[in-house]
Amino acid sequence: MFATLSDRLADTFKNLRGKGRLSEADIDATAREIRIALLEADVALPVVKEFVAAVKDRARGEEVSQALNPAQQIVKIVNEELVAILGGETRRLRYAKTGPTVIMLAGLQGAGKTTLAAKLALWLKEQGKTPLLVACDLQRPNAVKQLQVNGERVGVPVFAPEPGNGVGDPVSVARASIEEAKRRLHDVVIVDTAGRLGVDAELMQQASDIRDAVQPDEVLFVVDAMIGQDAVSTAQAFLDGVGYDGVVLTKLDGDARGGAALSIASITGKPVMFASNGEKMTDFDLFHPDRMASRILDMGDVMTLIEQAEKAFDSEQAMKAAAKLSGQGGEFTLDDFLEQMQQVRKLGSMSKIMGMLPGMGQFREQLENFDEREIDRIQAIIQSMTPAERANPKIIDGSRRARIAKGSGRQVSDVNQLVDRFFEARKMMMQMARGGGIPGMPGMPGLGGPKKGKAKPQPKKGKGAKRSGNPAKAAQQAAAEKEKAAAAGAANPFGTPAGAEDVDYEQAAAALNLPKDFSKFLK
Numbered sequence: 001m002f003a004t005l006s007d008r009l010a011d012t013f014k015n016l017r018g019k020g021r022l023s024e025a026d027i028d029a030t031a032r033e034i035r036i037a038l039l040e041a042d043v044a045l046p047v048v049k050e051f052v053a054a055v056k057d058r059a060r061g062e063e064v065s066q067a068l069n070p071a072q073q074i075v076k077i078v079n080e081e082l083v084a085i086l087g088g089e090t091r092r093l094r095y096a097k098t099g100p101t102v103i104m105l106a107g108l109q110g111a112g113k114t115t116l117a118a119k120l121a122l123w124l125k126e127q128g129k130t131p132l133l134v135a136c137d138l139q140r141p142n143a144v145k146q147l148q149v150n151g152e153r154v155g156v157p158v159f160a161p162e163p164g165n166g167v168g169d170p171v172s173v174a175r176a177s178i179e180e181a182k183r184r185l186h187d188v189v190i191v192d193t194a195g196r197l198g199v200d201a202e203l204m205q206q207a208s209d210i211r212d213a214v215q216p217d218e219v220l221f222v223v224d225a226m227i228g229q230d231a232v233s234t235a236q237a238f239l240d241g242v243g244y245d246g247v248v249l250t251k252l253d254g255d256a257r258g259g260a261a262l263s264i265a266s267i268t269g270k271p272v273m274f275a276s277n278g279e280k281m282t283d284f285d286l287f288h289p290d291r292m293a294s295r296i297l298d299m300g301d302v303m304t305l306i307e308q309a310e311k312a313f314d315s316e317q318a319m320k321a322a323a324k325l326s327g328q329g330g331e332f333t334l335d336d337f338l339e340q341m342q343q344v345r346k347l348g349s350m351s352k353i354m355g356m357l358p359g360m361g362q363f364r365e366q367l368e369n370f371d372e373r374e375i376d377r378i379q380a381i382i383q384s385m386t387p388a389e390r391a392n393p394k395i396i397d398g399s400r401r402a403r404i405a406k407g408s409g410r411q412v413s414d415v416n417q418l419v420d421r422f423f424e425a426r427k428m429m430m431q432m433a434r435g436g437g438i439p440g441m442p443g444m445p446g447l448g449g450p451k452k453g454k455a456k457p458q459p460k461k462g463k464g465a466k467r468s469g470n471p472a473k474a475a476q477q478a479a480a481e482k483e484k485a486a487a488a489g490a491a492n493p494f495g496t497p498a499g500a501e502d503v504d505y506e507q508a509a510a511a512l513n514l515p516k517d518f519s520k521f522l523k
Contacts, residue, residue, distance in 0.1 A: 006296055008037035009078070016071035022059070030074060031056045042259030044232050047085055047266045054081050079293050085262060086289035091246055091271035095188075096217050100132075100181040102189045104214065106207050106242055107222035108234060109195035112250035114143055116222055116276055117192040118150035119284035120248075123274075124188050125156060132186040134177040135160035136170040136210060137194040147192055154281050157184075170194065170206060175213045191216070199234060204241035211242060219244040220273065223264065226251050232263045239268050246273035249287065253277045265289075332426050334390040338382045345375060377410060381418050384408040393419050 012033040019026065031052050038048045058077045095101045103120070105113045114137065121131040133151045135158060137143040144164035151158035159177045162168025174191055181189045193210055196203040211219060221244040223231045238244060247264050252275050265272050272287040320336075382390065384407035389396050396404070396419055405412045 005037055005041040008040065009034065009297060012037065013071060013075055016074060019070060022070045022074070024060075027056060027059045030059070034078065038259070038262070041262070042229060044229065044259065044263035044267060047263050050266070051081055051085055054084075075297065079297055082262075082293035082296060083289045085266040086292055087265040087271040087287075088289060090286055090288050091273050092286065093273070094217055094245075100178065100187055100189045101218070102178065102191065102214050102216040103218045103220060104191045104193065104211060104216040105220050105222055105248075106193055106238060106244060107195055108199070108224075109140060109197055111195065111222045111224045112276065113137070113195060113222045114146050114192055115150060116248060116250055116274075116284070117147065117190050118154050118156070119276060119281050120274070121151070121156040121188075121190055122154040122281050123284055124190075125154065129188045130186050131156055131188040131190055132177065132181045132184070133158045134174060134189060134191045135162070135164065136174050136177075137192050138162055138164040138168040138170050138173070139166060139194045141165055143192075143194070150281070157186075171209045171213050174210045178214055189214070199237045199241070204238075207238075207242045218246065220246050220248050221270070222248045222250060224251050225249045229259070229263075232267055235264050235268050235270075239270065244270060246271055248272075248274040248276070250276040253283070332430070334382050334385065334393055334422060335387075337422060337425075338379065338390075341375060341379065377408070377414070378418060380408040381405075381410055381415055393422060 012030055015033075016022070016026065016030065022030075034055060035048055035052045038051065039045070043051075055074075055077055058081075059074060093101070093103070105117055105120075107113050117133055121133055124131045133147055133156055135144040135147045137147075142165070144160050144162070148158045148160060159173075159180050161176065162170075162173055170193065177189055177191065180186075191210065191214060193207055194203070219242070221235060221238050223235060225231070227234075235247065247268070247270055249264075249272055264270070272289070274284065275287040275292075276284045381404060384404045385396070389400060389404075396415075401412050401415045401419075405415045408415075
């Protein structure tokens with residue numbers, strides 16, 4: 001979504017590197033590039049002006065002029081200002097103190113309200129709530145059926161007394177849903193309302209009537225992040241006509257420029273509360289302004305990655321794998337490798353996971369071209385092996401590799417690559433698990449040294465005096481050596497070389513047969 005903006009900002013900051021001090025011209029050039037990047041990303045003009053003015057003002061201040069690294073300080077300022085226009089801090093749902101919490105969804109047709117209602121219900125279910133979905137979109141063809149199908153997918157009941165397709169009164173359905181929720185002991189009610197292709201009086205009136213009938217605790221405006229500047233004008237129209245408490249952004253995984261996401265919170269004053277970034281029902285979570293700003297600046301989103309891993313990973317399996325890698329629980333086998341790979345698959349697509357790591361923006365093209373089916377092919381190869389082969393890959397000889405390749409529908413070279421990479425990966429992971437660092441990377445503690453054949457020959461050390469293994473004798477030897485060294489030092493303050501005899505310097509001077517007037521200086 002923010003790929004273009006991320007690339008432009010990265011290029012802008014690259015020009016600042018290595019500068020010990022920023023001039024007025026540097027600040028103006030940087031501000032101009034940031035302005036162009038935001039406008040190209042379809043951010044609303046008033047937001048761009050306010051953002052650039054704030055960055056320039058802070059860049060001219062003491063926090064940059066006195067910084068050790070002005071370029072990094074500019075990145076920090078841009079990050080903080082991005083967080084500010086995205087809403088500042090994470091806004092969470094407010095739950096009713098008594099009775100069911102009522103959440104009403106509003107927005108234009110095509111924004112994804114019906115799908116998002118099911119995603120929100122699943123998210124609430126994972127939080128320990130018992131939600132009820134209510135079908136109040138009785139205009140759009142098969143909207144009721146779609147909500148029922150989605151509700152069944154996420155395991156949440158749907159209240160739909162009217163068939164829809166233009167039949168039924170949505171206000172009476174909404175009012176009856178509250179009593180139904182109380183009767184069936186649901187603590188959250190999610191009301192899916194109808195939308196239109198554009199903002200009109202009939203849409204606003206129906207949304208207002210439903211709001212008055214159910215008195216929702218939260219009204220969420222659902223907006224398609226791909227519609228650009230129209231998202232801002234539509235959000236303002238709904239705010240004036242119906243009113244809402246927060247915004248939900250859908251289709252954040254699209255290829256649009258995404259300026260709407262950066263504009264809505266700043267212009268309407270209402271926070272973005274949730275974000276939907278995929279087609280799966282699990283592709284939905286709280287919107288964190290600080291994490292979104294980090295993604296835009298290619299600083300990654302490690303916190304979200306950790307949270308997803310905690311939900312998807314089996315901690316017991318992970319502990320067993322770690323024990324094996326550290327040499328305490330047997331040998332790490334291809335079965336363990338397959339288990340870990342299957343757990344990683346639960347996190348979602350590999351390109352999305354890798355995209356959450358810092359600095360991966362420079363590999364965006366490779367990530368976009370990554371073939372997700374490659375993991376399925378690896379899984380097919382491993383599952384074509386016998387239990388003995390998976391437990392001990394060293395027994396996989398040529399004939400076995402041919403059989404595995406035939407069974408998995410792959411080439412023998414693919415099997416060879418997998419086995420070789422497994423041994424290399426296992427060796428590296430065992431090295432890291434035992435605290436030795438990454439092998440093959442010189443210059444860091446515990447890492448591999450230079451390549452073979454290029455090491456400089458070290459001079460051989462001479463053999464020292466042998467020491468006794470008896471502690472008492474060893475102490476006597478040490479004392480004798482100390483006395484010998486002290487005696488040598490008394491004879492010659494510079495020390496007598498080993499094996500050398502004491503020298504009579506006066507006799508040596510006489511032997512030189514020097515003139516009397518010169519030899520007196522040697523006495």
